Structures are given as C-alpha cells and as structure tokens.
Amino acid sequence: MKVNELKAQTGVPEITLEIVTVAPPRAFSTARGSGVVASAAARDETGEVSLSLWNEQTKQVGDGDQIKIENGWCTEYKGNIQLSTGKQGKLTVIKKAN
Numbered sequence: 001m002k003v004n005e006l007k008a009q010t011g012v013p014e015i016t017l018e019i020v021t022v023a024p025p026r027a028f029s030t031a032r033g034s035g036v037v038a039s040a041a042a043r044d045e046t047g048e049v050s051l052s053l054w055n056e057q058t059k060q061v062g063d064g065d066q067i068k069i070e071n072g073w074c075t076e077y078k079g080n081i082q083l084s085t086g087k088q089g090k091l092t093v094i095k096k097a098n
Contacts, residue, residue: 004046006083008076012069015083016094017042017051019065025058042067042083050077052084057091064097 001015020041027036038058040051053061061067073086085091 002046003044003049006049006074006081008074008081010074012072012074012083014068014070015072016068017044019061019063019067020048021063022061050080050082052082054084060093062097065093066095068092068094
C-alpha cells in the first residue's frame with residue numbers, strides 16, 4: 001500500500017515508510033491503562049502521513065529510519081489521516097538511519 005491510498009477507519013495490510021521526524025514521547029493515562037505515545041511524520045514517494053508510535057515503538061524508531069507496518073490501522077484526527085499499528089499490527093525497522 002502507498003500513503004496516497006490510505007483512508008480513515010480502514011486496515012493497512014502492509015506499508016513501507018521513511019520516518020521524517022519523531023516528536024518527544026509523552027505519557028498518557030486512561031481508564032484502560034497508561035503508557036507513552038509519540039507522534040511522527042512518515043513518507044513514501046506518494047506523500048506524507050502522521051504516524052502514532054505507542055510504548056516500546058517510541059524507542060525503536062528515529063528520524064530517517066525505514067520501517068514496515070503490517071496489519072496497521074488508519075484513523076482521522078482533525079481532518080488528517082493517522083496511521084498506527086492498532087491492536088493487531090506490527091512495526092519493523094528495516095533500516096536504521098546513520
């Protein structure tokens with residue numbers, strides 16, 4: 001899949017992206033639990049998308065890394081598509097930036 005094909009409230013079987021920037025992680029706490037989350041910008045040749053990194057993913061990924069997301073999920077926030085691994089997805093770092 002490519003960035004320009006992403007749609008809100010739909011699954012993402014597989015997508016490969018380059019991380020543009022990662023914001024500092026921030027703590028969250030809800031009735032369902034707590035943890036850390038970081039926002040990132042990621043891109044491919046068709047465009048850029050907002051990426052949510054959860055818990056251990058915030059330590060895995062850095063600027064310039066190449067990643068693959070399998071079984072991801074797209075939502076919409078303030079009119080923008082947001083991609084994450086969702087509940088069942090997997091993030092793999094393919095290549096670390098130098």
